[in-house]
Amino acid sequence: MKDQxxxxxLYLAQSGQKFLIQKVKIKGDLKRRxxxxxxxxxxxxxxxxxxxxxxxxxxxxxxxxxxxxxxxSQLLFGEVxxx
Amino acid sequence: xxxxxxxxxxxxxxPAEELDHIRESIVSNLFQKxxxxxxxxxxxxxxNQLYKSxxxxxxxTSKVWGFPIMLGLLGVVFYLTIxxxxxxxxxxxxxxxxxxxxxxxxxTAMNAPEWLHGLLVLGLYRGxxxxxxxxxxxxxxxxxxxxxxxxxxxxxxxxxxxxRLFKKSGAHGKQSLTMAMGFGCNAAAIMSTRIIESxxxxxxxxxxxxxxxxxxxxxxxxxxxxxxMAVGFTGGMHTLVTAFVVMGMVLFGVIITLLVSxxxxxxxxxxxxxxxxxxxxPYRKPKMxxxxxxxxLDKTIYVLRRAVKVAAxxxxxxxxxxxxxxxxxxxxxxxxxxxxxxxxxxGMDGFILMAxxxxxxxxxxxxxxxxxxxxxxxxxxxxxxxxxxxQIFLDNGWTWLTALNMMLFSLxxxxxxxxxxxxxxxxxxxxxxxxxxxxxxxxxxxxxxAVAQVIRGFGWV
Amino acid sequence: MKEYTIALAGNPNTGKSTLFNxxxxxxxxxxxxxxxxxxxxxxxxxxxxIPLKIVDLPGTYSLFSNSEDxxxxxxxxxxxxxDVTLLVLDATSLERSxxxxxxxxxxxxxxxxxxxxxxxxxxxxxxxNAKQLSKNLGVPVIPISARNREGLDxxxxxxxxxxxxxxxxxxxxxxxxxxxxxKIIKLEKELSEILGPDYPxxxxxxxxxxxxxxxxxxxxxxxxxxxxxxxxxxxxxxxxRSGGGHSC
Numbered sequence: 001m002k003d004q005x006x007x008x009x010l011y012l013a014q015s016g017q018k019f020l021i022q023k024v025k026i027k028g029d030l031k032r033r034x035x036x037x038x039x040x041x042x043x044x045x046x047x048x049x050x051x052x053x054x055x056x057x058x059x060x061x062x063x064x065x066x067x068x069x070x071x072x073s074q075l076l077f078g079e080v081x082x083x
Numbered sequence: 084x085x086x087x088x089x090x091x092x093x094x095x096x097x098p099a100e101e102l103d104h105i106r107e108s109i110v111s112n113l114f115q116k117x118x119x120x121x122x123x124x125x126x127x128x129x130x131n132q133l134y135k136s137x138x139x140x141x142x143x144t145s146k147v148w149g150f151p152i153m154l155g156l157l158g159v160v161f162y163l164t165i166x167x168x169x170x171x172x173x174x175x176x177x178x179x180x181x182x183x184x185x186x187x188x189x190x191t192a193m194n195a196p197e198w199l200h201g202l203l204v205l206g207l208y209r210g211x212x213x214x215x216x217x218x219x220x221x222x223x224x225x226x227x228x229x230x231x232x233x234x235x236x237x238x239x240x241x242x243x244x245x246x247r248l249f250k251k252s253g254a255h256g257k258q259s260l261t262m263a264m265g266f267g268c269n270a271a272a273i274m275s276t277r278i279i280e281s282x283x284x285x286x287x288x289x290x291x292x293x294x295x296x297x298x299x300x301x302x303x304x305x306x307x308x309x310x311x312m313a314v315g316f317t318g319g320m321h322t323l324v325t326a327f328v329v330m331g332m333v334l335f336g337v338i339i340t341l342l343v344s345x346x347x348x349x350x351x352x353x354x355x356x357x358x359x360x361x362x363x364x365p366y367r368k369p370k371m372x373x374x375x376x377x378x379x380l381d382k383t384i385y386v387l388r389r390a391v392k393v394a395a396x397x398x399x400x401x402x403x404x405x406x407x408x409x410x411x412x413x414x415x416x417x418x419x420x421x422x423x424x425x426x427x428x429x430g431m432d433g434f435i436l437m438a439x440x441x442x443x444x445x446x447x448x449x450x451x452x453x454x455x456x457x458x459x460x461x462x463x464x465x466x467x468x469x470x471x472x473x474q475i476f477l478d479n480g481w482t483w484l485t486a487l488n489m490m491l492f493s494l495x496x497x498x499x500x501x502x503x504x505x506x507x508x509x510x511x512x513x514x515x516x517x518x519x520x521x522x523x524x525x526x527x528x529x530x531x532x533a534v535a536q537v538i539r540g541f542g543w544v
Numbered sequence: 545m546k547e548y549t550i551a552l553a554g555n556p557n558t559g560k561s562t563l564f565n566x567x568x569x570x571x572x573x574x575x576x577x578x579x580x581x582x583x584x585x586x587x588x589x590x591x592x593x594i595p596l597k598i599v600d601l602p603g604t605y606s607l608f609s610n611s612e613d614x615x616x617x618x619x620x621x622x623x624x625x626x627d628v629t630l631l632v633l634d635a636t637s638l639e640r641s642x643x644x645x646x647x648x649x650x651x652x653x654x655x656x657x658x659x660x661x662x663x664x665x666x667x668x669x670x671x672x673n674a675k676q677l678s679k680n681l682g683v684p685v686i687p688i689s690a691r692n693r694e695g696l697d698x699x700x701x702x703x704x705x706x707x708x709x710x711x712x713x714x715x716x717x718x719x720x721x722x723x724x725x726x727k728i729i730k731l732e733k734e735l736s737e738i739l740g741p742d743y744p745x746x747x748x749x750x751x752x753x754x755x756x757x758x759x760x761x762x763x764x765x766x767x768x769x770x771x772x773x774x775x776x777x778x779x780x781x782x783x784x785r786s787g788g789g790h791s792c
Binding site: 024030033042054063 | 150243247359361
Binding site for chain 2: 557606608611636638639640642643646647664667668669670671672673674676677680681691718719720721724727731734735738739750752753754755757760763764767768
């Protein structure tokens with residue numbers, strides 16, 4: 001497991017990139033909901049596209065497409081993995 | 084030690100600060116296993132097909148095309164509704180008129196008293212048949228078309244496109260979904276706000292839902308737009324202009340929604356938007372026939388039920404008020420004369436305000452009540468064609484300003500009775516129910532007043 | 545004749561209600577259950593002349609206590625003990641659906657899985673091996689397309705066989721990380737001593753470990769009311785009825 005300082009956030013990942021989630025730095029209800037949708041450590045998320053106004057951004061996770069606002073994607077830590 | 088105590092002893096087995104960690108671990112394992120199972124039993128044969136929805140999203144939610152497509156689709160829905168509803172509406176009206184002839188004959192044959200004929204035929208029957216013939220055709224087109232878009236999976240994309248605007252105004256992203264429900268029926272949309280979990284944002288959605296015109300207000304908007312706004316155009320252009328005006332009204336309603344949400348989240352409902360996630364499910368080709376039949380059947384039954392339950396008694400009430408005299412003026416006229424100065428100030432008249440007030444139980448009946456009021460006999464006329472209808476309005480001093488302000492008032496005014504009842508049920512608060520009544524009313528009065536002053540000030544009418 | 549009760553569970557938007565309508569037609573009613581505000585619709589249909597009652601549970605992504613919907617669905621499966629829990633999975637997004645499936649398999653042995661939206665999956669170029677999945681999960685897996693009414697007969701047939709006990713299942717039970725697994729086993733032992741064989745002890749152990757206070761409260765409630773009622777499980781009586789028909 002990498003040190004947190006080496007990690008980047010999902011928010012910073014670019015469209016088309018794949019992102020390995022390593023840490024979900026959220027607490028409580030939202031954390032539980034994100035976990036249920038497949039945003040779990042060990043999952044690979046693909047960044048799809050931003051909404052016309054720039055935010056939210058859609059991601060492919062667990063075979064589905066989920067949109068997150070930047071407030072959430074900034075709290076998902078991990079690393080961009082090469083295709 | 085009994086069962087309950089032994090369970091209690093086990094209840095705090097994990098320290099509170101480790102709970103999130105345990106859950107994360109459990110769900111990670113679950114998804115790990117899910118992935119493993121998938122890799123054993125699912126073969127991806129065609130990546131192009133699999134990601135087709137995402138390709139479509141690149142168009143439907145594109146920076147350049149996302150908004151134009153959204154507006155275009157809305158316009159197409161309105162155009163189809165307006166273009167398609169005209170003929171069946173007049174056919175239904177003719178049919179009801181034809182039946183009425185025979186009912187009147189039957190009343191005469193039985194030597195029924197004049198007042199009974201007035202009450203049952205001119206009040207009840209005409210009120211009901213008006214609502215059915217004016218409401219049914221547009222609804223039977225609008226809702227199936229809308230249902231097709233919904234079943235195709237387009238609505239979540241609208242929420243995705245508009246999310247930022249709602250976030251800026253302090254509202255929940257799913258509010259656009261509850262607004263879409265409002266196109267059908269605001270009362271039902273109030274119930275649908277349950278999908279918003281945060282109480283603050285749910286209240287915003289409840290308080291502003293009324294700015295989306297419902298089922299009962301479409302005919303008013305369409306009719307007035309077509310009679311007064313699209314003057315000078317004929318044929319397809321006429322329909323197109325009418326659709327544009329109606330769409331403008333809807334967009335104005337959305338702007339007001341965002342503004343009111345923004346103001347409320349700076350004042351009475353202070354707070355920042357809560358976290359949320361939005362799923363964009365794959366586009367699915369809807370079952371055409373099934374969707375169309377189901378949506379139009381449901382709507383037919385809904386409109387018919389409402390016509391019987393609300394329009395019929397209101398027709399009777401209006402007839403009674405118009406036919407009971409105090410001095411040499413009917414009760415209805417007394418009421419109208421009382422409201423008239425205020426109505427004039429708002430660019431409308433006393434009859435229109437009276438119709439909105441008596442029509443409070445259901446927006447569907449506002450226009451029929453207005454017509455009943457205008458006709459000195461106190462009964463709803465048989466409106467053979469649109470020109471005759473327009474003549475009634477013109478005879479009563481209408482200008483395009485009157486029509487515009489009635490449309491604005493219809494869009495912005497207080498929620499109907501059913502909606503208010505549902506708001507009370509959902510909020511369980513008299514205070515918020517009153518607020519839900521007061522905000523739109525104040526805005527409707529303010530906007531129509533301002534519009535009337537400006538337009539008269541410039542001498543445009 | 546015995547009436548069987550079947551609980552319908554699944555993710556939201558998986559065509560669960562389409563399946564519900566396809567099976568029960570218009571013979572439905574809605575009612576509140578166990579004092580919750582969430583409304584459960586139930587409907588009846590007959591297959592081979594055997595009456596089957598379908599209870600449509602709220603669509604959820606998981607069965608922890610994240611929301612009232614999840615609590616209702618979970619409490620129904622564990623405490624009302626339907627004859628079969630019919631789990632609707634979305635064939636086009638199997639990974640997320642399986643997350644829920646694995647949770648349900650922990651709760652009860654009587655699980656029948658149907659893979660809905662098979663027509664969509666095919667269009668998307670997905671080939672799904674239902675037999676393999678069934679082997680891995682230890683319960684029957686039936687591919688269907690509810691909106692095209694495909695596979696419904698096989699589904700009903702299998703349902704009936706499971707109700708009558710002709711088909712026995714051996715559901716896969718999730719294994720967790722070692723440190724968690726050790727705790728689960730210890731708790732499971734204690735819980736099965738306290739509660740006896742009527743409750744899924746392993747699943748409860750995981751819920752206790754997860755600190756699911758709402759579930760623990762519901763369990764205690766259930767035990768208390770069973771004490772008063774002489775320990776008899778009311779399987780369908782708790783489903784309150786209110787005036788039928790859907791609201792607009």
